[in-house]
Amino acid sequence: xxxxxxxxxxxxxxxxxxxxxxxxxxxxxxxxxxxxxxxxxxxxxxxxxxxxxxxxxxxxxxxxxxxxxxxxxxxxxxxxxxxxxxxxxxxxxxxxxxxxxxxxxxxxxxxxxxxxxxxxxxxxxxxxxxxxxxxxxxxxxxxxxxxxxxxxxxxxxxxxxxxxxxxxxxxxxxxxxxxxxxxxxxxxxxxxxxxxxxxxxxxxxxxxxxxxxxxxxxxxxxxxxxxxxxxxxxxxxxxxxxxxxxxxxxxxxxxxxxxxxxxxxxxxxxxxxxxxxxxxxxxxxxxxxxxxxxxxxxxxxxxxxxxxxxxxxxxxxxxxxxxxxxxxxxxxxxxxxxxxxxxxxxxxxxxxxxxxxxxxxxxxxxxxxxxxxxxxxxxxxxxxxxxxxxxxxxxxxxxxxxxxxxxxxxxxxxx
Numbered sequence: 001x002x003x004x005x006x007x008x009x010x011x012x013x014x015x016x017x018x019x020x021x022x023x024x025x026x027x028x029x030x031x032x033x034x035x036x037x038x039x040x041x042x043x044x045x046x047x048x049x050x051x052x053x054x055x056x057x058x059x060x061x062x063x064x065x066x067x068x069x070x071x072x073x074x075x076x077x078x079x080x081x082x083x084x085x086x087x088x089x090x091x092x093x094x095x096x097x098x099x100x101x102x103x104x105x106x107x108x109x110x111x112x113x114x115x116x117x118x119x120x121x122x123x124x125x126x127x128x129x130x131x132x133x134x135x136x137x138x139x140x141x142x143x144x145x146x147x148x149x150x151x152x153x154x155x156x157x158x159x160x161x162x163x164x165x166x167x168x169x170x171x172x173x174x175x176x177x178x179x180x181x182x183x184x185x186x187x188x189x190x191x192x193x194x195x196x197x198x199x200x201x202x203x204x205x206x207x208x209x210x211x212x213x214x215x216x217x218x219x220x221x222x223x224x225x226x227x228x229x230x231x232x233x234x235x236x237x238x239x240x241x242x243x244x245x246x247x248x249x250x251x252x253x254x255x256x257x258x259x260x261x262x263x264x265x266x267x268x269x270x271x272x273x274x275x276x277x278x279x280x281x282x283x284x285x286x287x288x289x290x291x292x293x294x295x296x297x298x299x300x301x302x303x304x305x306x307x308x309x310x311x312x313x314x315x316x317x318x319x320x321x322x323x324x325x326x327x328x329x330x331x332x333x334x335x336x337x338x339x340x341x342x343x344x345x346x347x348x349x350x351x352x353x354x355x356x357x358x359x360x361x362x363x364x365x366x367x368x369x370x371x372x373x374x375x376x377x378x379x380x381x382x383x384x385x386x387x388x389x390x391x392x393x394x395x396x397x398x399x400x401x402x403x404x405x406x407x408x409x410x411x412x413x414x415x
Contacts (some may be wrong), residue, residue, distance in 0.1 A: 001097050001355045004034060008212035016349035017103040020110055020317040030096040032253040037093050040086040044079060050077045051052045057382035072223045099331035102352040108192040108326070114242060116274035116329070122300065123309030132336050132396060134267030137163060140415070143268070157263075158390040162415045166401070167275065167381050169408035174302065174379045178248035181298055183279060186247045187340045188228035189272070190254075191219040196231035201323035201349075225249030225278045226375045233282060234357035237368055243286070243361060244291060248378060251276060267386070269341070274382035276281070284361060285351065292326065292348040295376035299330050299344050302378065306402045308387050309333035312338050313354050325350040332387040343383050346376035 007014050008031065012269060014273055016219070054071055058064060110114045124209045137143040141160060148157035159167065171381060198218045212221040229249050238245065253276045268274070279298065282292045296312070304312045315327040327347040331340035351370040361371045392400045399415040406413060 001352060002100055002102065003351075003355070004097065006030070007097075007100070008034070010338065014100065014103060017317075020104065020108075021101050021322070022112070022318045023101050023322065025072065025100040026096060027100070027110055028092070028330070029123055031098070033089060033093045033096060036331050037086065037089045040089060044082050044086065047075055047079045051079070076368060084242040098356070101201075102325045102350060103321075104317050104320065104324075105326055108320075109314060110318070111316045113316070113320035116319060117314045117316070118316055119312045119328070121309075121311045122304060123307070125309050125338075126335050126391075127338070128335055130335045130390055130393045132267070133386045136389055136393070136397070136399070137267075142415075143276060145267070149211065153272075155270070157268070157271060162412070163385065164299055165409055165412070166399075166405070166415065167385060168334075169387045169401075169405045170381065170384060170388075171275065171277060172377055172408045173405055175248060175250060177302060177305075178277070178378060181246075182248040183248035186229065186232075186249050188222070188224075188225045188249050190222055190227050191253060192221060192222055192231060193218045196234065196248075196357070197227060200227050200230045201321065201356070202227060202352055209380055210256055211255060213409055221254035222251060223255050224253050224276055224375075226280060229278070229280045230353050230359075230373060231357060233359050236359060237372065238282065238359075238361045240284060240361050243371065244281050244287055247280045249278045249280060251278075253380070268382040269386060271382055276380050277378040279376040279378050282359070283372050283374070285369070285372050288348050288350060289373060291374055292346065295346045295374060299346055299378070303330060303332070303343070305404050306388065310343065313340075315345075320387070323347070323349045323352045325352070327373075330365075332383075333391070335390050341383075343387055344377035347374065349373045349375070366394055 002014065011027050011031060015025075017359065018027070021318045032066065050074070054068070054075065058068055109117045122310075131139075134143070134145075141165035144158040144160065145156075149155075166279065179185060189212065197211060202223060208225075211223060227250070228251075229247050235244070252273055254273050257270055257272060279295055281288075281295065283291050300310075300312065310330050310332050313329045313331055315324075315329055320327055324347040327345060329342050330344040332343040333339075334341050350372050353373045355372040359371055360368045360371070362368050389399055392402065394414070396399055400411060401413055402415065
């Protein structure tokens with residue numbers, strides 16, 4: 001969430017940035033409730049001060065007078081009534097505050113997905129004829145959506161044989177690359193409580209359309225390891241000297257995927273469950289722009305090492321989620337579709353998640369403030385497999401394994 005003081009001082013700007021993201025938030029109502037909340041807090045504090053003064057005036061050596069007792073009773077009752085009202089106002093205040101998305105830099109492209117701006121391209125897009133990943137994998141018996149549907153439902157699948165080996169090789173390579181760049185490998189719970197899910201900003205736009213909930217439990221299946229990693233340091237104060245904290249998480253990702261049957265939904269591209277490696281950074285506010293670029297550089301290096309043609313895209317305001325301050329996508333070249341398709345994303349969340357989950361740092365002057373969080377996709381395995389299958393087929397229809405992955409596949413060069 002945003003700092004309420006920032007909202008008070010920049011109400012029009014926050015309202016405009018919210019509109020640019022295509023979201024709705026009642027800033028005027030929030031400020032009205034905030035004023036009422038502050039007034040009730042002030043009244044409560046004044047009454048408590050009166051109570052303390054009353055207690056101090058009492059002669060402890062003698063029995064309290066009826067007037068003293070009555071005055072104390074009146075003050076206590078007044079405090080209870082105000083605290084009851086304050087509880088209701090506080091709840092409304094928190095709900096309104098949590099609905100406001102993060103702001104964006106002024107140079108953010110305006111508009112929806114169509115306004116996303118290409119920043120750079122790498123590699124030569126090819127016009128070669130290549131098999132669609134699903135046709136290729138099904139012919140070789142390496143993926144089975146039919147039985148996945150039978151067992152779990154539409155958009156679930158079984159991965160088999162050498163394609164499993166390729167995914168595991170990719171996981172090992174990506175984790176090792178991240179480790180060499182200072183990231184600590186971490187496994188995570190596959191379920192989190194609602195506070196953690198909400199704290200990351202994953203629920204505000206309609207949890208039923210995005211997240212699988214566990215019936216009868218305060219638990220939700222994670223959509224990415226970003227969620228539990230964000231919660232890892234909730235309610236903690238981290239010494240500034242320990243920053244940045246770098247993690248690379250590996251986990252399944254479970255997504256209801258609203259609109260899963262629309263654009264780019266064929267085969268593995270958009271599914272309800274896939275494995276994912278995620279880069280994550282906790283840092284001070286002064287470090288976050290630098291680390292955003294470092295995450296992008298690492299994602300680009302990964303694509304280049306796998307020899308996947310791509311373009312780097314700056315995401316427009318209307319295509320950003322609530323938590324993101326600034327976001328880039330990497331889109332791989334699809335020879336099948338003759339277009340670029342989303343492969344990775346990288347977001348600077350600033351202090352939006354840290355405020356929601358109370359994650360702070362202590363500087364050298366012993367002052368505390370909210371730190372910044374950033375996340376980047378290292379490898380969403382389902383889409384990475386598509387990109388490799390489409391871009392590395394030879395004339396015989398064999399898949400040529402990227403050279404950097406062969407050591408993790410026992411030297412196998414083709415599938």
